[in-house]
Amino acid sequence: MSGQSVLARSIAAFRGCERVIVTLHPDDMARGAAEIAGPVTLVAGGQTRSESVRAALEVLEGSGITHVLIHDGARPLVPTEVIGGVMAALEAGAPAAAPALAVTDTLWQGEDGRVTGSTPREGLYRAQTPQGFRLAEILAAHRTHPDGASDDVGLAIAAGIPVTITPGDEDNLKLTWAADFPRAQRILQGNDMDIRLGNGFDVHAFCEGDHLWLCGVRIAHDKGLLGHSDADVGMHALTDAIYGALAQGDIGRHFPPSDPQWKGAASHIFLAHAAELARKMGYRFGNADVTLICERPKIGPHAQAMQARLAQIMDVDADRISVKATTSERLGFTGREEGIASIATVTLIKDQAA
DSSP, rough: OSSSSSHHHHTTTTTTTTEEEEEEEEGHHHHHHHHHHHEEEEEEEOHHHHHHHHHHHHHHHTOOEEEEEETTTTTTTOHHHHHHHHHHHHTOOOOEEEEEOOOOSSSEEEETTTEEEEETTTTEEEESSOOEEHHHHHHHHHOOOOOOOOOOOHHHHHTTTOEEEEOTTTTTTOOOTTTTHHHHHHHHHHHHOOOEEEEEEEEEEEESSSSSEEEEEEESSSSSOOOOSSSOHHHHHHHHHHHTTOOOOOOOHHOOSSSSSGGTOOTTHHHHHHHHHHTTOOOOEEEEEEEEOOOOSGGGGGHHHHHHHHHHHHHHHHEEEEEEEEOTTTTHHHHTSEEEEEEEEEEEEEEEOO
């Protein structure tokens, strides 16, 4: 799961506890000792869940620890809030507490592939872990009921221990079926995501000429744009937005204007470099938005071609690129038709492998 075993993720959720005990099948003890890092006590488990839990509880007797959390190793995505809710209930004086989610679906009874009846869902909950207890009481319950139950709450109830229900979480799933693993991976990608936003701004003045370049498209015009390169103001703003999101400076850092090799260079060189740098750093493009600010030329007739050209240079789907234009209502240098300005924003996303 994104570079970690299921058990390693489950253990990591409880690193802040005073002590962590992991029960393993006797045949897996050597492997566990080699793969499980940190201050963790490994205990050989039994033939059943109850036997394994009891083996861990027996280790704690006489240690001075008064409360325990019992968690399924197959629940690697337990949120901190779920653990905190159980601990808060115990600290408030509850002898036992466990997270759960209220059942919201209709429950059917069935036989031979057919519905034979239904069960009212009122008052029903889906149990989760960790389940928390006073150590002495849950250990006594295990000793009294060696045959166990489906979970430790069941043993507690059989022993007359009241159990407080605390909030569960839909992400705290137990990996049971093959389909659970893709779902867990999607949750991980949602939780472990690095999202970067960058913006760029550029301005170029008009000069003598018969055309200009905007967002990679050559547009006939009665003026050109003045610049060290081809002065593509839209592409420059977008390139700087990418560099900014990556915390990698601006075009000038990567392509110094003092270097004569970049005199008159096509701006797609800069944009392609920025896009490739983003990929090398592990990011994919969420979207890019470019706004051109000018009175003339009219951008609308060329916007779709610009969108397609930027997408081609960046190697992304065109529907992730937006190109639009606005005027400054005849105000300022763009309103006086002295030049063109551009603003660009990009979103970069990295799916973390913690």
